[in-house]
Amino acid sequence: MQDCVDGSPSMRMFGAVVRALREARGGSREDFGVYVGYSASQVAMVERGARMPSARFVARAGEFLGAREAVEAAAEHLERRRYPAWFDDYVEKESAAVSLWAYDSHVLKGLVQTEDYARTVLGARVPMLDDDEIERRVQARLERQVLLTRVPPVSLSLVIEEWVLRRPVGGVAVLRCQLERLLELSEKRNISIQVMPTAIESHAGFTGPWTLLETPEREWVAYVEGQAGGLVLQDRTEVSELFQRFGMIRSQALTPGDSAKLIERMASEL
Template structure:
């Protein structure tokens, strides 16, 4: 079992290390921050923020900087680590597993899963977070959450399934217009050949996972893991006995939930009610 914490220390260290590398390369080339910004197509403030470890640079920034500063790959080799820093610390390992998964199974009981969220819904969720996130952090988290959705277009296609509580789909976070768009997105994804969406109805008298949401992963190496998320304190289980318990829960949940066809019908019905 691997505990994941949300203290952000690793994230800060990675960003500071990358920023120091950029600063050393820049000064060794005799460039000011403003001059480097012009060459990269960014403002001086952006360069300063990256050098000080305050901003997470996008991949294109890193690639341009490596070329302009003639770093010979010194900066691009850190691109993957810097990219992982864009996620909250408690989700970083899960994000890595998600990107590598050949199978991904999600049980959602609090909000629409991030992989299915629209821009508007994700923004509403992030803006409700307490303590309040600053606008720049909200923009970053929304952008990175949407970027995760490339998994739906990966080849070969991973097998992806969701069991979502009906009350999650009926709670109009962000307003009815936002929720209409969100239901349309869930319905669209549910019709992809490699995606299955099932709804756990409110009226179900039996329930195998009352202790909360979780995600199951299987990697291309055959490793099977379970990720259980709580507020800023999440755990990744790799020990077979623990993972098997969550797999058993998920299997029973799927049997208790509406069938995929019934779930599509309910989604369409809910859309008509908005």
């Protein structure tokens, strides 16, 4: 997933202020970076408005540049995005969804992640995120989970590859808690969780993960995500194909009951 920033005017303004102060002081990006804990390339990204500075960066930059008040004043105007710009459209549709169906083949969907699991996933990102940025993303991810308990709650159907549930994300203790969380969710009437066994030789999901959303107007849209971002699909033909594909993999996966038994067994083995 990309940075939660997209070169907003406030970021470009902050970066321009920092660059002007640094150049006026005669400091190099390398020396400045050592002081604030950033590499020279990361400093360059901040200066051109392509990277959100951390709170530590702001504080240390003010010290290094001898202009604490100016740097802090510029930082007050920073608009810290909760999500990447390309994710906004999906989040808006997700928050109003009547039904949500998804196939996960690499990592669990954010809607069902525990806090520690989410923190591990976000902490593994390359390029590395700052600690405060990770925490912002974790909290934003957890807040989205109100979708599962609101009134009326979303109708959630998940098909998850077995190997996703066996990867010890965050360590054994974190994985065990995550599996227990899935078991708790599977007991809710509005949630169906199915496991696609690794032993299955072939199934309809080999093209990668995707999500289907039903809007309050009872129309379906799809969402696909890759290394460079995500895309909401509304073309009826494309959505129809993913709809058919999901129906097929749901029939090829274990039943919700058998899936719960498998997840419970995996948790007990940890």
